[in-house]
Amino acid sequence: MFRYRCNGMLNRKQLHGIVAPFTALMMPVLLAIFGLVYDGGRIYALHAKLSAAVDAASIAGARSVANGESEARAAAEKFFRANIPADYFGSQPHITDISFGYNNADGQISVDVAAAGT
Numbered sequence: 001m002f003r004y005r006c007n008g009m010l011n012r013k014q015l016h017g018i019v020a021p022f023t024a025l026m027m028p029v030l031l032a033i034f035g036l037v038y039d040g041g042r043i044y045a046l047h048a049k050l051s052a053a054v055d056a057a058s059i060a061g062a063r064s065v066a067n068g069e070s071e072a073r074a075a076a077e078k079f080f081r082a083n084i085p086a087d088y089f090g091s092q093p094h095i096t097d098i099s100f101g102y103n104n105a106d107g108q109i110s111v112d113v114a115a116a117g118t
Contacts, residue, residue, distance in 0.1 A: 042089050046117050050093060053083035054113045061098060061111040073098050076113055091117035 061076035076098055084093050093115060101110040 046089050046091055046093075049084050049088060050115050050117055053080050053093070054095075054115050056080065056083045057095065057098075057113045057115075058111050061100075061113065062109065065100065065109055065111060069100055072100070072111065076111070080113070080115065088117070093117040 057076040057080040060079035061072040064075040065072040077095060080093075080095055086092070094117075095113060095115045097112070097114040099112045101112070103109075
């Protein structure tokens with residue numbers, strides 16, 4: 001029989017057999033935490049790889065924009081594909097937008113590349 005003492009102290013006899021029910025109750029919580037950590041790690045890795053691929057694509061596009069925007073787009077696509085695998089962590093990374101900005105006052109050209117992994 002389970003008895004509770006008024007002073008708040010439990011002896012070993014009263015705690016006998018508590019490990020299995022406690023483990024059974026905590027297992028779904030631990031599995032949920034593990035799943036969140038695993039998915040968060042995958043999302044972080046995909047984000048880091050996409051950032052690196054977009055940076056490489058932007059630099060390649062900026063270097064070849066002197067040959068025209070179509071050549072710059074082709075170079076950006078080529079470097080993006082070279083820096084991220086087609087099926088990275090089960091996603092399908094792709095470039096969503098390449099835009100060019102020209103500042104005639106100081107002669108600067110900016111290349112913006114956006115990508116997503118679905």
